[in-house]
Amino acid sequence: MNSVFFRVDDRLIHGQVVEGWAKFLHATKIIVIDDKVAADSFQKSIMEIAVPSDIKVCITTVEDSANEIRTCSEKKENTVALFSNLEDVFRAVTSGIKLDKLNLGGLRFEKGKKSISKTIFLNEHDAELLEKLLHMGIEINIQSIPSETQKNVQQVLEKNFKI
Numbered sequence: 001m002n003s004v005f006f007r008v009d010d011r012l013i014h015g016q017v018v019e020g021w022a023k024f025l026h027a028t029k030i031i032v033i034d035d036k037v038a039a040d041s042f043q044k045s046i047m048e049i050a051v052p053s054d055i056k057v058c059i060t061t062v063e064d065s066a067n068e069i070r071t072c073s074e075k076k077e078n079t080v081a082l083f084s085n086l087e088d089v090f091r092a093v094t095s096g097i098k099l100d101k102l103n104l105g106g107l108r109f110e111k112g113k114k115s116i117s118k119t120i121f122l123n124e125h126d127a128e129l130l131e132k133l134l135h136m137g138i139e140i141n142i143q144s145i146p147s148e149t150q151k152n153v154q155q156v157l158e159k160n161f162k163i
Contacts, residue, residue, distance in 0.1 A: 102141075
């Protein structure tokens with residue numbers, strides 16, 4: 001892999017990420033990009049404990065994430081970068097993080113959101129953010145686990161949000 005795999009999953013570090021994606025991608029590092037978690041020492045310690053000792057964990061804010069991503073890219077570390085929401089992805093991209101592909105793995109149901117897959121629920125604002133990211137040239141797919149077939153998010157948006 002020798003690159004950074006970007007994923008949106010509101011659960012951040014959990015079994016699908018550690019046992020599924022990290023193993024599949026031979027990741028040596030997981031970066032959690034989340035302002036709230038970065039400011040909460042208890043949540044940070046829980047996430048660090050949930051990862052095997054042979055995988056480094058870095059928990060950073062959106063603002064500070066560009067340096068961490070750049071370092072991983074330069075060192076050619078196989079890395080999984082996790083965002084908990086699309087707003088943070090958009091903030092990261094508009095502040096300088098370069099990403100070509102984005103995986104949508106889990107965005108849970110909340111009032112006002114539509115189911116577009118078993119694990120992805122979006123509202124109009126989410127759809128607009130995805131559309132903006134697509135226009136920036138980012139390839140976006142929906143795939144919970146590596147063995148699942150990818151869904152193209154553009155087609156899903158056109159069907160569900162008339163974008």
